[in-house]
């Protein structure tokens with residue numbers, strides 16, 4: 535967690551980037567405080583990878599400024615390489631290079647690396663120590679790319695869709711590992727499409743859409759922003775035409791799945807729904823009520839952006 539005395543790990547101000555005259559980042563600003571897990575969320579093509587590649591010094595920005603612990607990634611400063619670990623969506627290594635060799639090689643680039651054995655163990659790659667890169671499964675390649683990003687004991691690690699392609703158990707193991715890293719004071723910048731991941735891990739998230747930051751806050755605060763939205767679901771005791779509920783004041787969506795009906799809307803809709811059910815002579819069984827979460831906030835923010 536962050537403390538009052540923590541310094542800025544990453545500062546991005548008015549970042550702009552175009553590819554062949556097409557503007558993909560128009561004006562992106564945010565900062566990541568030392569020791570926090572910061573998430574970048576957004577739909578496909580929003581510009582998240584471009585942002586992290588500019589921060590990692592892998593892409594030249596078109597405008598604005600970036601600082602990583604006071605260093606500009608555009609300067610190709612060798613000290614930056616020692617403090618920053620980056621795992622990208624698709625990393626390719628020579629087919630025959632084994633997991634053990636790759637980690638030993640990468641460890642040799644850094645002044646104070648972690649032991650390849652420890653990292654292999656932590657990421658469950660021990661059994662693949664002597665397996666060549668081409669023979670690893672998609673999830674094993676993913677674990678290896680995370681291991682390579684962390685081997686140099688970075689102060690800040692950028693992880694782009696690190697759990698995509700991992701099975702649920704491996705995903706949870708990686709989450710625990712990230713929580714341990716945070717406890718060790720490592721700053722983490724995650725790009726993710728998994729709202730559950732962001733909600734569980736991130737201290738703050740920026741939602742990116744169309745090359746801009748459309749919201750930035752803690753997952754809880756973003757969810758609270760759409761907290762007027764609730765989801766009521768129940769099993770009707772008799773068949774019910776969903777259109778009856780759809781026309782009630784305040785009701786947003788009504789959908790049926792298996793034998794359940796789900797209705798979304800503000801607090802005030804509950805009474806309307808139950809009065810209407812009673813009027814139709816329909817009872818409600820196994821009633822569930824859920825409040826908005828980060829995913830609801832994400833969908834609402836992106837929809838809002840898409841409206842003319």
Ligand SMILES: Nc1ncnc2c1ncn2[C@@H]1O[C@H](COP(=O)(O)OP(=O)(O)OP(=O)(O)O)[C@@H](O)[C@H]1O
Pocket residue numbers: 553554558576577578579580581582583584585
């Ligand atoms: N090398 C490139 N040349 C031209 N256009 C590119 C290049 N890389 C990315 N783009 C475009 O820039 C935009 C932003 O891409 P980017 O990969 O940063 O998005 P993203 O938010 O990471 O997407 P995703 O969630 O799908 O990974 C997209 O429209 C993409 O097509």
